[in-house]
Amino acid sequence: xxTTPSSGSLGNLAQSARSGQLRTARxxxxxxxxxxxxxxxxxxxxxxxxxxxxxxxxxxxxxQQGMVIDPSxxxxxxxxxxxxxxxxxxxxxxxGVAFIVLGLFVYQIPxxxxxxxxxxxxxxxxxxxxxxxxxxxxxLIIKILIVVGLFKSIQAAIAYRQEQx
Amino acid sequence: MSFAEDSQTIAPPGEDSHRLCWxxxxxxxxxxxxxxHCAAPFRTPPVEEGRQTLSPVPLLVAYVVLLFVNLLQVAAxxxxxxxxxxxxxxARNILAQTALLELINTILVVVVYFxxxxxxxPTGSNLLRAAFSAIWGVGGLIALLVVNMAYHxxxxxxxxxxxxxxxxxxxxxxxVALVALVCVQPAVIEELFFRRMVLxxxxxxxxWHAAIWISALMFTFAHLGVPLSLPYLWLLGxxxxxxxxxxxxxxxxxxxxxxxxxxxxxxxxxL
Numbered sequence: 001x002x003t004t005p006s007s008g009s010l011g012n013l014a015q016s017a018r019s020g021q022l023r024t025a026r027x028x029x030x031x032x033x034x035x036x037x038x039x040x041x042x043x044x045x046x047x048x049x050x051x052x053x054x055x056x057x058x059x060x061x062x063x064q065q066g067m068v069i070d071p072s073x074x075x076x077x078x079x080x081x082x083x084x085x086x087x088x089x090x091x092x093x094x095x096g097v098a099f100i101v102l103g104l105f106v107y108q109i110p111x112x113x114x115x116x117x118x119x120x121x122x123x124x125x126x127x128x129x130x131x132x133x134x135x136x137x138x139x140l141i142i143k144i145l146i147v148v149g150l151f152k153s154i155q156a157a158i159a160y161r162q163e164q165x
Numbered sequence: 166m167s168f169a170e171d172s173q174t175i176a177p178p179g180e181d182s183h184r185l186c187w188x189x190x191x192x193x194x195x196x197x198x199x200x201x202h203c204a205a206p207f208r209t210p211p212v213e214e215g216r217q218t219l220s221p222v223p224l225l226v227a228y229v230v231l232l233f234v235n236l237l238q239v240a241a242x243x244x245x246x247x248x249x250x251x252x253x254x255x256a257r258n259i260l261a262q263t264a265l266l267e268l269i270n271t272i273l274v275v276v277v278y279f280x281x282x283x284x285x286x287p288t289g290s291n292l293l294r295a296a297f298s299a300i301w302g303v304g305g306l307i308a309l310l311v312v313n314m315a316y317h318x319x320x321x322x323x324x325x326x327x328x329x330x331x332x333x334x335x336x337x338x339x340x341v342a343l344v345a346l347v348c349v350q351p352a353v354i355e356e357l358f359f360r361r362m363v364l365x366x367x368x369x370x371x372x373w374h375a376a377i378w379i380s381a382l383m384f385t386f387a388h389l390g391v392p393l394s395l396p397y398l399w400l401l402g403x404x405x406x407x408x409x410x411x412x413x414x415x416x417x418x419x420x421x422x423x424x425x426x427x428x429x430x431x432x433x434x435x436l
Contacts, residue, residue: 080324083324084324109371109375111370112375112379115221115367115371119228119382119383119386120382122232122386123386126386126389127386127389127392127395130239130389133240147229154222154225155222158220158222161370
């Protein structure tokens, strides 16, 4: 058939486009993972300072209103708040590591890696929004671009998997 | 929009020894390792006749919408908690908002189900297999409930409890509403979405172990209202996924999910 050479070239062009899309997915996963690791490692190791600052603000406000603070109760609240902050930072760290691992395996298990990355990203975004609704609007355009990029990566991964058979 | 887009359509009826090449879309012998027209390689099995494969992409879009609805639900519950003057009004508000948003979830899932129905593979279960799965499924459920109790008592000792609970023993109407909203609707709708549509959609594109754990992760994030229970919910989602795959039927995960939620409801609120 006379169309064979051109079909082949088109196929190669499509293949390289898909490969490029997977490379983009890997870059997205590395950036998101790296940022998650950096921010949560900072949160984990400075949890006590973050909690102390927040408690101090509340204590000042309460004292201005003439309230008396029970030191033993305050100490208990502080311990719990530090534990909670470290648990959430630990989860964030684990998610960051997961993004890096998914990025590393994006060519071996393209569909599973890209779908997991999208589910993790959207899920963590919703979870952070649950605790702090103001986070939903911050950097919204970048977040939308990341989600669109991951969706395109999934489509490319499905086609890439079919190529590989 | 068709939910079966990106599909690999089969050759016309009567030519079942052929399939279409994914690259050049020309008919190719079903046993051929390469396309004779463009040399594209094949290793994936041919698609069953009369059916299109289901792409996970539209299901993921539906999932993002579901997450957004869940966020709305959480925001509405918080707003309800702030607006309520007393415990009775708070309980009524929570029930009414939950009912409304579960109705939205139900409509969304049913619409997506009717869009994807043609592309979903048959469940293919038999009674003996389902009965055998039910036996180990109930055993697994009991073990999971023990894990659930241990995990939540550990959480409570570490962090204290923060969840707002609607008491269910004040009148029978409220008890019926709670069972419907907490046990029946989630069991049917979540199983239909996560264990039927998402799991089967993902299974067409990856191994079933991966599909089960990813669909369980999606199930986990769909429960934003109980953020501290998310690790446990991932385990529960995976368990229900394995029940679904190994039993081959959907009714068994629905029944187990219902029983799980009923036991949790009773344990949380007392008889």
